[in-house]
Every structure is written in structure tokens, then in C-alpha cells.
Amino acid sequence: MTSLGLTDADVLSGRLLFAIPKKGRLYEKCLSLLAGADIQFRRHARLDVCLVLNHPIALVFLPASDIPSFVGKGNVDLGITGHDVILEAEMEEHVTEVLRLNFGKCSLKVQVPEHSPIQSVEDLAGKRIVTSFEVLAGKYFKAMDERLGLTGEEGKEKTQIEYVGGSVEAACSLGLADGIVDLVESGDTMRAAGLHAIADLLHTEAVLIKSTRPKPNRPADLEANISLVTSRIAGVIAASKYVLCQYNVPRDKLSAAIALTPGRRAPTVSPLEEAGWAAVSSMVEKKSIARIMDDLVRVGAEDVLTFTLDNCRV
Structure with missing residues (x-):
């Protein structure tokens, strides 16, 4: 290419x-x-x-x-x-x-040192904050200052927002700030820096x-190509959320089984060669599949299998 x-x-x-x-x-x-x-x-x-x-x-x-x-x-x-x-x-x-x-899921959080006397965003208002998100942090604390009557007059100082491009977590320990606003994914970096969150500004992905x-x-075909790319990406995202669950179940247990695996629209149910049995195929949320497999076995299902999906259109 x-x-x-x-x-x-x-x-x-x-x-x-x-x-x-x-x-x-x-x-x-x-x-x-x-x-x-x-x-x-x-x-x-x-x-x-x-x-x-x-x-x-x-x-x-x-x-x-x-x-x-x-x-x-x-x-x-x-x-x-x-x-x-x-x-x-x-x-x-x-x-x-x-x-x-x-x-890319994470949260934009207001953080302060673990041993700081500051325990709420109201306590932090009027003090120094370091962040890479000066627009979002600025809007958040501007509203906070207005609500608390912090006008910038003597004794009513407004919150000071200072931009830094990186190493935001070090600002408090270096004495540059009383708190920070930064993205948190797992929280490991926040805890390693001796910080804890006191408020969420935003959940993002x-x-x-x-x-x-x-x-x-x-x-002329730009919109068609945008739709094609969007559809394909949506298929990958949907496939990442689901697995295909297949199992065999006695007919008299079928209602209980498909209640556990209703699928996105409805499960596919096919007769087996053995009388009184059915084969079921259904899309199930990946995050729930282990519990659902356990529950299927409890209601009488056998040969419970799952298959990962690479792509789909749903």
C-alpha cells in the first residue's frame, strides 16, 4: 500500500x-x-x-x-x-x-492527598488546583465559586486553576496545589501518589x-462510506459484548432455559433427533455468561457451549 x-x-x-x-x-x-x-x-x-x-x-x-x-x-x-x-x-x-x-473508559475526578484536611469539593473551592483539563475543571469550579459566593474579593478568593501537561499527580506532594483534577482508570496511579477522589466530574470513554x-x-458516496464504516465498527463493538451460547435441553425444561437466554430478539430453538429434546442457540452478554451457564445446568441443560464473536450485525 x-x-x-x-x-x-x-x-x-x-x-x-x-x-x-x-x-x-x-x-x-x-x-x-x-x-x-x-x-x-x-x-x-x-x-x-x-x-x-x-x-x-x-x-x-x-x-x-x-x-x-x-x-x-x-x-x-x-x-x-x-x-x-x-x-x-x-x-x-x-x-x-x-x-x-x-x-478507554475512565473518570475525571477531583483528587486530594489522603491525609489532607480537605474532604469535599466545597473545602477545595478557593484553593489551588492543578490539571490538564483546565476547561472542564474551570467550568466546574467557576460554578462552585458562584454557589459559595467566592467573588475574588479579599477573604473570598476564587479557585485557582493551573494547567500542567503531565505529571499532574505530583503537584500536591511538590506543594504546587491543594488538589488536582485528572483522569482515573483503575485508580492505581492515584493511590500510589497518596491521593483519593472526592468528586467525579465526568465519566468518559x-x-x-x-x-x-x-x-x-x-x-457523492461519502455518506454511504460513513455508514459502512459505522456499521462495521458497531458490529465489532457488539461482538465484544456478546458470546453465542448453545446447549441441549429437555423439552419440559425449555421454558426455564430460554428464560435465562432470551437472546437479543429470541433464541433459536431446533429439535434434536432424540425425542423430547431441543437445541438452543442464543446471544448472551459476555459479562454474565459464567453465571448463566451455571443456571442452565441447574435447570437441566446439557452440552452447554459458548463461542466468541469476531463481528456481527445486530
Whole structure:
């Protein structure tokens, strides 16, 4: 395949431009998602634009923080980034969230040292906060200051929000801040830094977004290609949530069994060659399958099997 630069407009003409995070917490997940959707490409190590082999698509690898602006301004047609990144970039009116992607889940939390006398966000208001999310943190504490009557007058200081690009967790221990606002996934980093959360600002995950500003001279089949990519990615996401459960069950236990595995619409029930028995096939949520298999055995099901799904259309 061909790798190219952004200046090769003729090569990109007529292609759907799809922005992907070039590194960080979303990058590897996006590569897996594209593979599951059969979007085939080979990215040259030093170039951030490449052509997809089997579809009229060009992938554009960008910092996740830049993707909302590129999509919102119509420079690219689709993109994957974090919901939090869209809000921090204040681009929510310029992009449409097409799909939530079920990965990159984390929370934006207000955190303070474990042994700090500050135990609530009200206690933290009027003090110093360090964050990489100065827009979201600024809006949150501006509303807090107004509610608490912190006007900036002497004795009623407003909350001070200071931006740092990284190592936010170290700010309190270095004496730079009384609290921080930062993303928390597992909480391990927060606890290792001697911090604990006192409030949640936002729950976020990766999202597929498209522009609300159609670009001029857009290809006639652009919307069809957007629908195709969206459908394929939705299929991969759905497949990651479900497994296919198959089992045999006596007819007199069938009602109890299918109550456990109702499927998305209804289970598939087929007669077995042995009289009085049925075979059942049904989609089951992956997170519940172990318990459901146990319950199926209890009601009389046998030969209970599960199969992973690579892709689907539901």
C-alpha cells in the first residue's frame, strides 16, 4: 500500500478521511477495532497519513486532543477520540457522537492527598488546583465559586486553576496545589501518589465522531462510506459484548432455559433427533455468561457451549 503526506491532495481526493489517535491509551485499541472491521492498511513509521487498501478511505493519525477540532472544522470526516477530549476542546456543538466504543473508559475526578484536611469539593473551592483539563475543571469550579459566593474579593478568593501537561499527580506532594483534577482508570496511579477522589466530574470513554460541517465538493458516496464504516465498527463493538451460547435441553425444561437466554430478539430453538429434546442457540452478554451457564445446568441443560464473536450485525 501507499503511505503519503497530507499535501498529496490528489491522492486523497474522493476518500473518506478518518482520524485515529496516533499514540496513547486509545491507539492500540483503535488498531484492534480497525482490524475487526476489516479496514486494511499498513502505516509507515514516520508518516501520519495512509491509504486503506480495500476501501476508499485514508487514515489520518493525529494526537487525540486535536481530533475534535479536525473533525469539527470539517478537515476530516470521521474520528475516534475520548468524550472528555471533545468537551475539553469545546467542540461538542461541532461534532456528532455516532457511537460509544466501549473502551478507554475512565473518570475525571477531583483528587486530594489522603491525609489532607480537605474532604469535599466545597473545602477545595478557593484553593489551588492543578490539571490538564483546565476547561472542564474551570467550568466546574467557576460554578462552585458562584454557589459559595467566592467573588475574588479579599477573604473570598476564587479557585485557582493551573494547567500542567503531565505529571499532574505530583503537584500536591511538590506543594504546587491543594488538589488536582485528572483522569482515573483503575485508580492505581492515584493511590500510589497518596491521593483519593472526592468528586467525579465526568465519566468518559472512546467515541466515534463525525463532522456536522459537510465539506465542499464532498464525494457523492461519502455518506454511504460513513455508514459502512459505522456499521462495521458497531458490529465489532457488539461482538465484544456478546458470546453465542448453545446447549441441549429437555423439552419440559425449555421454558426455564430460554428464560435465562432470551437472546437479543429470541433464541433459536431446533429439535434434536432424540425425542423430547431441543437445541438452543442464543446471544448472551459476555459479562454474565459464567453465571448463566451455571443456571442452565441447574435447570437441566446439557452440552452447554459458548463461542466468541469476531463481528456481527445486530
